[in-house]
Amino acid sequence: MILIVIKAGVDMGRRPKIIASFEEEDRRESGYYATPKFVADFLARRMLDLCPEAKTVLDPCVGRGELIGTFGEAGLHVTGYDIIDRSPVGCAKFEVADFLEIVGASEGLSLFHDVKRPSFDLVVANPPYNCHETDYIRKNKVKLVERFGKATALNMYSLFVRAIIEYATDSAVIGLVTHDSFLTAVGHQELRRYILQNCVIHDLHLCPTSLFKDQNADVRTCLLVLEKKKDGQGVIRTSNRVATVSEFRNALFKKDFHDQFLDDVTLRHERDNAEFIVGVSDEIAKLFSGRRLSDIAPCITGISTGSDATYIRRKSEDGYRIPFYKNPASRRFFAQPDGFLCDNYEEVGRTVSNFMIRNKNLLTLGGLSCSSMGVKFGAAIRPPNTLCGVNPNVIINDDRMWSLLSYLNSKLCLYLVRGVLIRSNMITAGYAARIPVPVFSNQAENTLLCLGRRGFELAQAGADVSGIKAEIDQTIEHDLSLSYNVRELLTAFDQDPTRLS
Incomplete structure (x- = not known):
């Protein structure tokens, strides 16, 4: 069996060079953030x-x-690559080299230089956290x-993953500290399916959002341990996101994990996109087998003006x-x-290329407008x-x-939206259309109808709607017979979705 470990990375848009003082490095440009020792x-x-x-x-970035110390202490021979020489500690051998060039050259891609592909038992990584806007x-x-798939063009970390x-050989074990948007974002479904088709998943742990706060980074990350082989999937050790670094450290130290099977950590329904889900109980997961929002009514997107300042007052x-x-x-x-949109918007839509009108026949019918940005859906x-x-x-x-x-x-x-379907990024109509909507009893449906009207009246009058919302939650939880643990989870998530999503 071969182990592959990959660590903190850099912006491969720049050619290999040595920074005179990495203390002055612009991390937003390089994408490099040091991994905390307890995680490594x-x-x-x-x-x-x-x-x-x-x-x-091999640590290719x-x-x-930071990630190689324990391996060296265990007597393993560690080789390190990076396009920036930060004087890494613990390498028996260090080379200024571009891992992506090495992988690309293995297929003769002309984009990359002709680099001889080395062979290692192990590789370890925390890929760079910068986006598609890199040069x-x-x-x-x-x-x-063409070489690595559509998802790789979204950002550097998905390209690295x-x-x-x-690059890994059969039976290689891959350890990653990486951005977690690939778990649910629709643009990463190709990467998710590639992982599922080529790897066995051993561990998936969501890190607290404050893990890199001491490096002035608010980044959502996870720990992922894979084994490169197409079958043999067994139990997966998982842990949900906790609010603080100290809680996370204790969970890793005590191995406070859940043992789950692959079907428990992925959405496999034909409507879904193989999203990875963590900490989702059977009571919640089964809702995805029932009706969705789009079964009740059309869920659409509308007009993109291209320039709100020009067309909206x-x-x-x-x-x-x-x-x-x-x-x-x-x-709410x-x-x-x-x-207020310009009266001649239809004419503008016909003559201005980036003024796009979608679902024209439905737009003026009204209904419900849902939030797209911000954590509070x-x-x-x-x-x-x-x-x-x-x-x-x-x-x-x-x-x-x-x-x-x-x-x-x-x-x-x-x-369901922020803890399962899309933990980050904006909520599009496509995500909203897939929101599970349970079938309530007639009594509960009528109660929710009355509460919705009352909530609208209070909000229109500028009054507090927290009491109405509490009645809504109580009605839903009682009608669905949700367990105490699930109710506690929903309450904790509602109080702090930013840190727990």
């Missing part, structure tokens, strides 16, 4: 447990050597997509009279329009004869609108 020690111990016969280790991806997007798995005035809803965000039940009434932006909008105008309004503002719905 945990990964090394876990990987050596899985691969006790390992003899040599070694940084200062490297921007300049080489076509060839990168794909390259690492491809804050107040109604001559030529700008159409109420326009962009994103109710935390404004009732929201004033975000502005919710919905507000959007009256007929108004228009909407690219946030999710549910086109519905019968009495079901009121009960659905209640449900979309519930703790359960918030968790």
